[in-house]
Amino acid sequence: MKAERVLPGVWHIQGDMDVCMTLIEGENRALLVDAGYGLSDLAAFVRTLTQKPLTVILTHGHHDHALGARCFDETYLFADDLPDFATFTGPGQRAKVAQQAQAKGVAVPADYLTAPIPVPKPLEEGELDLGGLTAQVIHCPGHTPGSAVVYVPQLQLLLTADDWNPCTWLFFPAALPAEAYRENVRALLQLPFTHVLCSHRTALYERAVFEDFLNGLTDDCLRNARKVDMGWPIDTREASPAEGQIFVFDWNKTKLEEKA
Numbered sequence: 001m002k003a004e005r006v007l008p009g010v011w012h013i014q015g016d017m018d019v020c021m022t023l024i025e026g027e028n029r030a031l032l033v034d035a036g037y038g039l040s041d042l043a044a045f046v047r048t049l050t051q052k053p054l055t056v057i058l059t060h061g062h063h064d065h066a067l068g069a070r071c072f073d074e075t076y077l078f079a080d081d082l083p084d085f086a087t088f089t090g091p092g093q094r095a096k097v098a099q100q101a102q103a104k105g106v107a108v109p110a111d112y113l114t115a116p117i118p119v120p121k122p123l124e125e126g127e128l129d130l131g132g133l134t135a136q137v138i139h140c141p142g143h144t145p146g147s148a149v150v151y152v153p154q155l156q157l158l159l160t161a162d163d164w165n166p167c168t169w170l171f172f173p174a175a176l177p178a179e180a181y182r183e184n185v186r187a188l189l190q191l192p193f194t195h196v197l198c199s200h201r202t203a204l205y206e207r208a209v210f211e212d213f214l215n216g217l218t219d220d221c222l223r224n225a226r227k228v229d230m231g232w233p234i235d236t237r238e239a240s241p242a243e244g245q246i247f248v249f250d251w252n253k254t255k256l257e258e259k260a
Contacts, residue, residue: 008155009132017106072118078146138150141180141181159196160196177254
């Protein structure tokens with residue numbers, strides 16, 4: 001586990017299985033956005049970066065963002081994602097993660113399969129005053145029904161979690177249809193952000209990269225998407241909205257007039 005200070009008061013933390021979390025530290029409080037796989041003691045690592053009172057939010061309930069909740073007494077999650085949280089932090093998914101970690105040579109804690117994970121408290125939209133920095137929590141359904149993004153106005157920074165990565169996935173059972181996702185995520189462009197952090201890259205992206213993705217995610221782009229096998233029993237398609245970016249989605253959830 002390692003951390004890079006990407007902006008004043010902002011640490012982007014790369015976990016043991018490469019998923020990223022973000023720590024935002026104000027003058028009075030700190031906010032941790034996501035908790036990773038929980039293979040290392042994230043709480044102890046965060047304390048090497050800040051000693052301030054800490055709030056932990058989960059942007060959604062998938063295992064690579066939520067299993068690390070085992071390291072904290074209290075986390076917050078939008079209620080729409082509680083069903084996913086229960087599934088993706090359950091024993092079956094934990095066993096899969098343990099196998100994947102061992103295959104990559106990542107140590108797995110002895111209690112990883114059995115340690116209790118507190119059910120997150122309800123997350124609500126609004127502003128968290130950290131002291132000199134404000135974290136605006138926004139409900140943005142897309143990757144999952146309860147997906148959250150975070151905007152820090154003082155830094156003009158948007159944290160998109162899995163609602164946007166250069167490789168964005170919308171093929172999970174609870175994911176929204178591509179058109180609904182596009183409408184919800186495009187609304188984020190109303191915010192005057194200049195930079196973006198996402199969950200599966202260490203880079204600090206410029207706004208233009210995010211805009212290129214959304215501008216390229218047209219109906220024609222979706223219609224021309226190629227079939228791919230992601231291991232789910234659905235008609236999964238992969239579109240290329242912008243150079244170096246892909247969008248993987250469930251074709252059968254779309255309502256496009258012409259289906260390829």
